[in-house]
Amino acid sequence: MSVLHITNDFSGSKVYKNLISKIDDLGLEQVVYTAIRLEHLIGRNALEFQTPNSRLIYSHLLSKRDSLFFHSKIKKIVWDLESKLNVHKFSAVHAHTWFSDGAVAYELFLKYSCPFIITIRNTDLNLFWKFGYHLRGYALKILKAASSIVFISPSYKKRFEDIRIPDNFRASLIEKSFIVPSGIDDFWLKNLVDDKVQSAGERYSFLYVGKFTRGKNLFRLIQSIIRLNKKGVHCCISLVGNYEGADQKLKDLGKKYDFINFLGEITSNEELLKIYRSHNAFAMPSLHETLGLVYLEAISQGLPVLYSINEGIDGLFDHSVGVAVNPNSLDSIANGLSKLIKSKEVFQFTPSEVLLKHNWQYVASVYFNIYKRIEAVN
Numbered sequence: 001m002s003v004l005h006i007t008n009d010f011s012g013s014k015v016y017k018n019l020i021s022k023i024d025d026l027g028l029e030q031v032v033y034t035a036i037r038l039e040h041l042i043g044r045n046a047l048e049f050q051t052p053n054s055r056l057i058y059s060h061l062l063s064k065r066d067s068l069f070f071h072s073k074i075k076k077i078v079w080d081l082e083s084k085l086n087v088h089k090f091s092a093v094h095a096h097t098w099f100s101d102g103a104v105a106y107e108l109f110l111k112y113s114c115p116f117i118i119t120i121r122n123t124d125l126n127l128f129w130k131f132g133y134h135l136r137g138y139a140l141k142i143l144k145a146a147s148s149i150v151f152i153s154p155s156y157k158k159r160f161e162d163i164r165i166p167d168n169f170r171a172s173l174i175e176k177s178f179i180v181p182s183g184i185d186d187f188w189l190k191n192l193v194d195d196k197v198q199s200a201g202e203r204y205s206f207l208y209v210g211k212f213t214r215g216k217n218l219f220r221l222i223q224s225i226i227r228l229n230k231k232g233v234h235c236c237i238s239l240v241g242n243y244e245g246a247d248q249k250l251k252d253l254g255k256k257y258d259f260i261n262f263l264g265e266i267t268s269n270e271e272l273l274k275i276y277r278s279h280n281a282f283a284m285p286s287l288h289e290t291l292g293l294v295y296l297e298a299i300s301q302g303l304p305v306l307y308s309i310n311e312g313i314d315g316l317f318d319h320s321v322g323v324a325v326n327p328n329s330l331d332s333i334a335n336g337l338s339k340l341i342k343s344k345e346v347f348q349f350t351p352s353e354v355l356l357k358h359n360w361q362y363v364a365s366v367y368f369n370i371y372k373r374i375e376a377v378n
Contacts, residue, residue: 001028001091001092001371002028002029002030002053002090002091003023003028003029003030003092003094004030004031004033004085004092004093004094005030005032005033006034006081006094006096006101006104006105007032007033007095007096008034008036008096008100009034010058011041011042011044011045012044014045014185016032016045016096017047018185018360019183019360020047021047022361022363022364023364023368024049024050024051024054025050025361025364026364026368027051028051029052029054030051030054031055031085032056032057033057033059033081034057034059035061035062035080036059036061036062037064037066038060039060042058043058059077059081061076061077061080062076070103070132075107087108087114088112091371091374091375092114092115092117092147092378093105093116094117094371095117095118095119096118096119096121097118097119097123097124098118098119098120098124098128099123099128099132099135099139099142100128102116102118102139102146105118105146106146110145115147115377115378116146117146117147117148117370117371118143118150119151120149120151120152121156122289125156140165140166143173146176147374148177148374149177149178150178150180151178151179152181152182152290152291153179153291153313153314153316154179154314154315154316155310155311155312155313157177158310158315159310161174178366178370180367180370181316181357181358181363182291182293182358183360183362184293184296184358185269185293185297186359186360187269188297188301189300189355189359191273191301192301192352193277193301193351195302202234203235203259204233204234204281204341205235205236205279205280205281206235206238206279206280206283206340207239207276207279207281207283207298208221208238208240208282208283208284209240209272209275209284209298210240210284210294211241212241212242212243212250213245214247215286216286217285217327218239218250219247219249220327220330221237221283221284221333222250224330226253227334228338234259235259235341237261237283238263238275240263240275241265242264242265243264243265263275272297276297276298276301277301279303280341281303281305281340282294282295282303282305282306283305283306284306284307285306285327285336286327287308287327287328289308289311290312291312291316292312295307295312295313296355296358299351299355300351300355302349304322305321305322305323306323306336306340307322307323307324307325308324308325308327309327317349317354320346320347320348320349321349321354323339
């Protein structure tokens, strides 16, 4: 059995590297194809395969213009992939997004009858499906042809089920759908904190770790922290990430209030571990989030988390791990933060139990079995 992975963002996320390396441990032959726009991405997240004939192909063939012309971009990628690989040899194709990768897999399916699975992520629902009306008919053809549809979280499966899908094949799509959450880096699983003792300080301390982008909703989060302090609820927040990428409004608030602390970008897991353990809770009310591995990192260290309704980890765990809020409502975020502070006894959980199925070995075995079922049917 051999699998072709099509992933346009392989260079941008370690998720794919972690998954594919653990599948490699199972002895499955894999070829990873990633079409990239920027030359400096070649070699990023590279891995050494143990299984013979497995390899990683970075193909520097895209330009900025390609993002404007979806179908021509797909044709270009298909042509390039065919020139580099014998598609007939693969038992299955795994497209790691519905639109950008799924379209390539679909075109290969039409030519070679090679079965494929797709994973539905943030940009698929929140960008392509939401705004790409002209692509919806084509997107439904991809779904219909796919052997399996994978969701990273229950919230995205629920949202998918709520979109307008013709009734005549809605049931078949749901029947071949699976929820397979991402794993967490072994470092965090080896350093779990099952007996977290809330650090006693002058202020209840929240932590954010991630990018300083609009989608992370940091301005509303910080406004909520400010609101609570003005009401006499003493709390503070530390923000880990690239400070230079922060909006000027955020920087100005950091200078104005001493309970807002920018820690800068931290890449060392050992340093991050110390930071997680020195805080009381984690907060990230993202506008859009496929899963959010930082939630899992925080949970591994015994921190309750504030997350968004219908995004990220919503529906993945029971409510003992934290509070779900409306990311578009300042009141909802502030109330969620207040609940974490005032109801500490509600958020009691054992990380080793909560994260039992979030190690990459387990996740890899789930995908391996999906691939095997596809091969058996075809």
